[in-house]
Amino acid sequence: MNISKEQVDALNAIVKVAISKEDYADKVEKVLVDYRKNANIPGFRKGQVPMSLIQKQYGRAILAEEVNKLLQTSLNDYLVEEKLDILGNPLPKVTEDFNWDSDDFTFEFELGLAPEFSVDLAKSKVTKFEIVADDKMLDEQVERIQKQYGKMIPQDKVTEDTTVLGTFSNEENGINNTTTITLDIFNDKKTAKQFVGKKVGDVVALGTKGLFDDDHKLMDYLKVGHDGIHGLDITVDFKIEEINAIEKAEINQELLDKLFGEGVVSSVEELKAKIKEDAEAQFAQQADQKFLNDVIEGLIENTKFDLPAEFLKKWIQNVGETPLSAEQAEVEYEKSEKGLRYQLIENKIIAENDLQIQFEDLKSHTAELIKKQMAQFGQLNPTDEEVEGIVARVLSNQDEVKRLSEQVMSEKMLDLFKEKVSGKAKKVNYQEFVKEMYGE
Incomplete structure (x- = not known):
């Protein structure tokens, strides 16, 4: 057997695998002998079927299967030995005049190669937000507790x-x-006045454009996704179902102890x-997520390298159970290109900074998540044995291990970015x- 590589350009190569009869003959012969032992063909006793008949009926299929096994094993070993960093999988080149009656075979595969590039985290400049709970928010939260x-x-x-319970609908x-709702949520006093004097069962029609001082409140009150709120200009009905006045609770020791x-x-x-303290702890997580997202977006935008685009489109066409058209593959490639670029960038960052996930990291992360979940249900002080038992059950599920490993790596990337990415605090x-x- 002979395997050779032809470099087409920096991002594409052709691998040729030449297989001779001596590479596969013994394997094919062994399988044919096993078939003969177990073949049930009318007119012949089991194990006594002439080899020529076995060869005629099964020879071509067995030859193809054994050659393909040898081909895949040899190609995979070659890629590992040569340390070729490929994208997707090797694509076999179609040979129109391929002949299985020949003794020797040559197969060719197209390879898409990962590009060479460098990542310089020190050049990234991202704003690091610190979100503070200001006096206005604190006063509003105290009042919310009193009303609650x-x-x-x-x-x-x-x-x-008054407060009004009702249903927004369209x-x-x-x-x-x-x-x-309370009437002070509306951006326009005229809107609030439409409610004054209304009774249970009445319906108030409201235009969504400029309904609130911040359009993002539409996400909460109408349960509309973020993409859907932009430019939303429709009429919604609000049917009044309950009207209540609230006598605010006194902030006393009894209430504070209850809370x-x-x-x-x-x-x-x-x-x-x-x-x-509690609000800013939650805000810090949101600020970290934005920081992480901004660094990633910046790296994708500013880390320049080419991809073997034509190879990848061809690979996308053929990788699924149902082949895609060239136009469909083009669309899928455009959807996935950004993700592929970041995957390559992330892999390089992980390798260059030796970011490894140890099993203890995974156990510790899982234990913290479990403790937080248990606290939400009133179990504030679980024993170590209880937590360890749940951790063991969770980590016995491979899908959970994959999901949690991604979370741990994301945390490690965040810590690395905080250390190496410069940016002004705000x-x-x-x-x-x-x-x-x-x-906005």
Whole structure:
């Protein structure tokens, strides 16, 4: 057997595999002998069928199977030995005059090669946001707690100070969401006045354009996806189902103990400090995610290299169960190109910085997730044995191991980017961060 590589250009190559009769003859003969032992052909006793008949009936199929096995094994070994960094899989070149009656065979495969490039994290410049819970947010959260634990008093009519439970709907756009609102959520006082004096069962028609001071609130109140809120200019109906006035709860020790446990918080000032601490911990996760996304986008944009595009399109055409047309493959390639570029960049970053996932990393990450989930259900102090037992069960599932490994690697990448990517820090409140997040 002889395997050789012809370099077409920096990103494409042809591998030729020449197989001679001596490479496969013994294997084919052995399989034919086994077939003869077990063949049941009318007119012959089992094991006594003439080899010429076995050869005639099964020879071509066995030859093709054994040659293909040898071909795949040899090609894979060659790629590993030569340390060829390929994209996709080798694509066999079709030979119109291929002859299985020949003793010797030559097969050719097209290869798409990974490009050579460098990644310089030090050149990346990304804003690192620090989101602060400002006084306005803290006051609103205290008031929200007072309303949440306050006394609901049913009302006959809507006033400026009542809360209204109802359903936003628009059948054509698939909107149907029941929620509670207060009249101060609307951007225009004229909109709020449409509700004043209304009763249970009444319907108020509202235009979505400019309905709120921030269009992103449409996502919460109408349950519309982010892509759907841009330019949304429709009419929605709001059917009133309940009208209530709220007698706000007093912020006293009894309420504070109910919220945080006995003696943990003992004043409004400490309540605000606790709200600030919890909110900013959540905000930090969102800021980290934006930082990670921005670094990734910057790397994709600024790390320049070519891909074997034509090879990849051809590979996409043939990789699935159902072959695609050239036009379909073009569309799929355009969809996947950005992801492929980042995959190559990420692999290089991982290799150059020796980012490895150890099993202890995976166990520790999983244990922390489990403790957080248990805390949500009131189990604040689980034993180590309880947590370890759940970790063992979770990590016995390979799909979960893959998903959690991706999370651990994402954390390692985030830590690396924080260390090596330069950028100015910027303090913002949450509303300012939302505008930065969505570029609005």
